[in-house]
Amino acid sequence: MASDTDYDSDGMRGNGDGGLSEGNGRRRKHPFMTWRNNLRALVVDNARTCRIMESGLLDAYGVEVEAVGTGEAAVELIASGETFDLIVLEMFLPFMSGPETARTIREMGISCKILGIAPMYCEKDAQEFLAAGIDEFLEKPFTPELFIPFLMEIDNQK
Amino acid sequence: MEVGQLQRRLVDYTKSLLTEGILDDQFTQLQKLQDEGNPGFLVEVVSLFFEDSEKLLNDITRALDQQSVDFKMVDAHVHQLKGSSSSMGAQKLKNACVTFRSFCDEQSMEGCLKSLQLVKQEYYDVKNKVETLFKMEKQIVAAGGSVPKTE
Numbered sequence: 001m002a003s004d005t006d007y008d009s010d011g012m013r014g015n016g017d018g019g020l021s022e023g024n025g026r027r028r029k030h031p032f033m034t035w036r037n038n039l040r041a042l043v044v045d046n047a048r049t050c051r052i053m054e055s056g057l058l059d060a061y062g063v064e065v066e067a068v069g070t071g072e073a074a075v076e077l078i079a080s081g082e083t084f085d086l087i088v089l090e091m092f093l094p095f096m097s098g099p100e101t102a103r104t105i106r107e108m109g110i111s112c113k114i115l116g117i118a119p120m121y122c123e124k125d126a127q128e129f130l131a132a133g134i135d136e137f138l139e140k141p142f143t144p145e146l147f148i149p150f151l152m153e154i155d156n157q158k
Numbered sequence: 159m160e161v162g163q164l165q166r167r168l169v170d171y172t173k174s175l176l177t178e179g180i181l182d183d184q185f186t187q188l189q190k191l192q193d194e195g196n197p198g199f200l201v202e203v204v205s206l207f208f209e210d211s212e213k214l215l216n217d218i219t220r221a222l223d224q225q226s227v228d229f230k231m232v233d234a235h236v237h238q239l240k241g242s243s244s245s246m247g248a249q250k251l252k253n254a255c256v257t258f259r260s261f262c263d264e265q266s267m268e269g270c271l272k273s274l275q276l277v278k279q280e281y282y283d284v285k286n287k288v289e290t291l292f293k294m295e296k297q298i299v300a301a302g303g304s305v306p307k308t309e
Contacts, residue, residue, distance in 0.1 A: 052206065
């Protein structure tokens with residue numbers, strides 16, 4: 001169900017909007033939480049306002065964030081050697097869908113936590129996305145209540 | 159009006175938007191992301207949200223205006239608007255999108271047109287109210303005060 005109207009789906013890394021940080025290397029001075037380990041997350045969402053908010057929230061909670069707008073860009077980033085502790089992956093990406101992206105990432109041997117996100121929860125979508133290799137399927141908004149437990153789990157396991 | 163009064167007015171106004179369900183806790187989470195290092199974060203991201211939403215609303219309007227309506231395309235646009243509204247904390251707008259999607263599923267033209275009206279209404283309502291909120295914040299800063307955090 002990828003939308004034909006692609007909002008900022010060029011997938012370019014670091015395509016901040018009007019100076020807004022989408023992560024991409026910039027860290028908040030005083031995060032709301034600190035972790036024993038350095039945690040890195042990749043946000044993959046073609047909807048730019050969602051991408052910016054998701055990145056902003058993770059950054060605020062002490063996570064180093066990279067954000068891209070397409071599945072292709074995510075795969076390219078990982079193929080280039082970038083490693084992440086967490087991937088936040090929108091289901092309805094244009095071109096390479098969320099499930100296709102998840103499948104490709106898993107086939108590359110990446111075993112980190114992947115959280116699939118979508119505008120609405122749907123059992124059929126959840127089954128499809130989980131079968132493709134994500135660990136959890138979450139309905140937006142991507143809130144601290146949702147992601148903090150996963151960050152704690154990841155931090156404890158590192 | 160002195161700074162304290164302006165600050166109290168802002169707090170009361172923000173609380174009313176939360177009580178009325180126009181905004182939800184997601185918006186207060188985003189407000190917390192604004193700090194000295196990122197003072198314009200919320201204003202900037204909300205501007206992008208308004209820009210993207212208006213484009214989506216135009217796309218939906220155009221799609222419903224076609225001779226043969228592609229309800230799947232309409233649904234895709236509404237779906238995306240639902241996602242960004244919920245990410246921004248625009249609760250009533252988000253809920254209007256949920257209702258809209260059910261009419262897309264039923265391929266009900268009448269339902270879709272009514273829903274579009276409601277979604278537009280909710281969009282302009284949240285836009286006006288958030289813009290008012292930002293104006294109030296500006297007044298506080300201009301008067302030499304700091305913007306109080308919403309608890």
